[in-house]
Amino acid sequence: MKIQTIYLLITGVLVLSCNDSFFETSPATQITTQEVFSSENNIDAFINGAIRYLMENSTSQDNPGLPTIFLTHEVMGEDAFARDGRYGYRDSYPYRDPFDNTTRRALFFWTLQYTSIDHANNIIAHIEIKEESSQRLKHLKGQAYALRAYNYFNLVRQYQFTYAKDPNAKAIPVYIHPTTPATEPNPLSSVSEVYEVILDDLTEAEKLLSGFERTVKNRPDLNVVRGLFARVYQTLGEWELAAEYAERARTGYPVMTPEQYTEGFNDVSNPEWIWGHPQTQTQNRGGASYLAYIETTPYTTNANGTNLYYGYNSIMPDPWYVQIFEDGDIRKSLLEVATQPNEALYSHYRNKKFRNKYPHHDGHIVLMRAAEMILIEAESKARLNNLTGAVETLNELRRNRNLADLSPADFNKERILEEILLERRRELWGEGFRLYDILRLQTAPVRRESTETFVDDENNTVAVRGHWFTTFPDGSPLVPNSKYFLFPIPLNEINNNPNL
Structure with missing residues (x-):
């Protein structure tokens, strides 16, 4: 993936959270990693911003x-x-976009979700759970595990065919640690390997979120x-x-x-x-x-x-x-x-x-x-x-x-x-379920x-x-497990990751 600095990542997320009238905020100027994770309130604000980034970040009006x-x-x-x-x-409907990996939408889908994963990775990496850790700290880390699992579950179904078709097919890169400019980009993991990460994350989330009572429904x-x-x-x-x-x-x-x-x-x-x-x-x-x-x-x-x-x-x-x-x-x-x-x-x-x-x-x-x-x-x-x-x-x-x-x-x-x-x-x-069902059921x-x-x-x-489009862009009929149903790895990522 295209590596971003931790400084920019954290500052951007906390700027989002500071504009949120639903939630508590914390300072968002000249923030360091140590400051972000120095208190439970700061971590809570970081999670607020991370959720808002995933749901609201936009590169254009149609994204x-x-x-x-x-x-x-x-x-x-x-x-x-x-x-x-x-x-x-109008271009997604006839399967032209995001099938074309040079489009801004193809790049947006990839970048949005992998940035969200990096947000979760930073929370997970910087919260150490000890015997004396507060319940709130456990709940914060549990939410990060849930968000990471949610993103990987979406990605593995967007970029490769369903598990039942071929669990060994190569799908997406997996990152479980924060990235830096020096991070070596990862190769593609198989569908089954991605699901192992998803299930492990959900298992951790289920353990850590015991007793959590949220005040806003966007918290997992x-x-x-x-x-x-x-x-x-x-x-x-x-x-x-x-x-x-x-x-x-x-x-x-x-x-x-x-x-x-x-x-x-x-x-x-x-x-x-x-x-x-x-x-x-x-x-x-x-x-x-x-x-x-x-x-x-x-x-x-x-x-x-x-x-x-x-x-x-x-x-x-x-x-x-x-x-x-x-x-x-x-x-x-x-x-x-x-x-x-x-x-x-x-x-x-x-x-x-x-x-x-x-x-x-x-x-x-x-x-x-x-x-x-x-x-x-x-x-x-x-x-x-x-x-x-x-x-x-x-x-x-x-x-x-x-x-x-x-x-x-x-x-x-x-x-x-x-x-x-x-x-x-x-x-x-x-x-948002229809394409996921088409892929899961291997229908057209x-x-x-x-x-x-x-x-x-x-x-x-x-x-x-x-309907005014009833075939794929090449004129062929709609069939199960078509390449046109999958999102492409964007050209920018291919150029930046020699290990794909």
């Missing part, structure tokens, strides 16, 4: 921190598409660590452990009601959110934020009654996606065609699942929910041939989406797995041109807009 990857993953599937000609994700606690364990074991096909950890992760986080589902997915106070990142007006990037790209809900109308939208509104639900919902599903009620000829999203479906906060555009970022854990648990039970348990677990979610219970008698293993995987698409749209997205029409407000029959 709003880690959620940039969430949005990229959505438009690389089949249930969403990038609005033609609209800024933001035991529920978050267990949710990460559940995701990892799901990817590894360790179904008993995936089910166990998913159930433990959602303890204390009830599934949101149908009414809560319609409130806009914009606040960590939602009882279902296990992990989320709150933002103030000054932190949020406004029209270039995560919500500004995924939100397609009008915030007001003009004097003529025409719907007005805030932000780029670049990512749209595909018409065929609407067809996978049952009638009566609260989520289906949020999908509707924009019928006013003069409104910006005319002839597109909009998904009112996401709604920014107005007037300050300071909506929060969702990172983990109880519904996702239910779906991991249900899938795990199905793969373990516990079909009754799988259906009962899935019904817990369905009841909170205004849907009737399913009967185990109506399903065999194949059919209930198909239903659970469809439910992941219904429930998790826009949250099925993109079809829209055949749907509607009658607009001027009584014209109009085609609903949908």
Whole structure:
């Protein structure tokens, strides 16, 4: 990786934390490594800044921190598409960017996550846990282990195919110590070697975070660590452990009601959110934020009654996606065609699942929910041939989406797995899971041109807009395990690391 100095790294992170009205701060000018780690309050401020860096750091308007990857993953599937000609994700949608390793987005993805890993490495290296160490110090180090595991888990799935395909495939370099200008860049580790680091880190985090009670939901606690364990074991096909950890992760986080589902997915106070990142007006990037790209809900109308939208509104639900919902599903009620000829999203479906906060555009970022854990648990039970348990677990979610219970008698293993995987698409749209599932399941997205029409407000029959790219850039069909699904190691990294 491109080595950064510890001085610049720490100063930059603490500058972020000092602007954060949620958290305590510590000095951010002329800071040395010794000063940063000289007190628990300073370490706490460093972690605040490290989390904010990962979630908010941006090199351009279309790269709003880690959620940039969430949005990229959505438009690389089949249930969403990038609005033609609209800024933001129009090159990710047809698999051109970040596939091209010379683009700024390819560099941004790599640099953001490896810098975040270096933040965690510094915390881990500079906190020595002794018998007399305070609980708070243990909790701070535990959070760093969780953040490092989260980053490596994301990276290993972005830069190489899934574990089940080839655990020995070379994936990414692994760094577990702070880097300096003199650090020798590491070679690529295999997929299985990266997962060993991830599981070791989560194990340490689980030990150290015992008793931790956070005051802000962007801090990883035991529920978050267990949710990460559940995701990892799901990817590894360790179904008993995936089910166990998913159930433990959602303890204390009830599934949101149908009414809560319609409130806009914009606040960590939602009882279902296990992990989320709150933002103030000054932190949020406004029209270039995560919500500004995924939100397609009008915030007001003009004097003529025409719907007005805030932000780029670049990512749209595909018409065929609407067809996978049952009638009566609260989520289906949020999908509707924009019928006013003069409104910006005319002839597109909009998904009112996401709604920014107005007037300050300071909506929060969702990172983990109880519904996702239910779906991991249900899938795990199905793969373990516990079909009754799988259906009962899935019904817990369905009841909170205004849907009737399913009967185990109506399903065999194949059919209930198909239903659970469809439910992941219904429930998790826009949250960044789609490409990860395509890679994990070794499937291909099925993109079809829209055949749907509607009658607009001027009584014209109009085609609903949908997919406008249905092949890879070379004209070949969408197939499983394609090179176009993987992020490339950026050219800058290749030039700086002779050991790759």
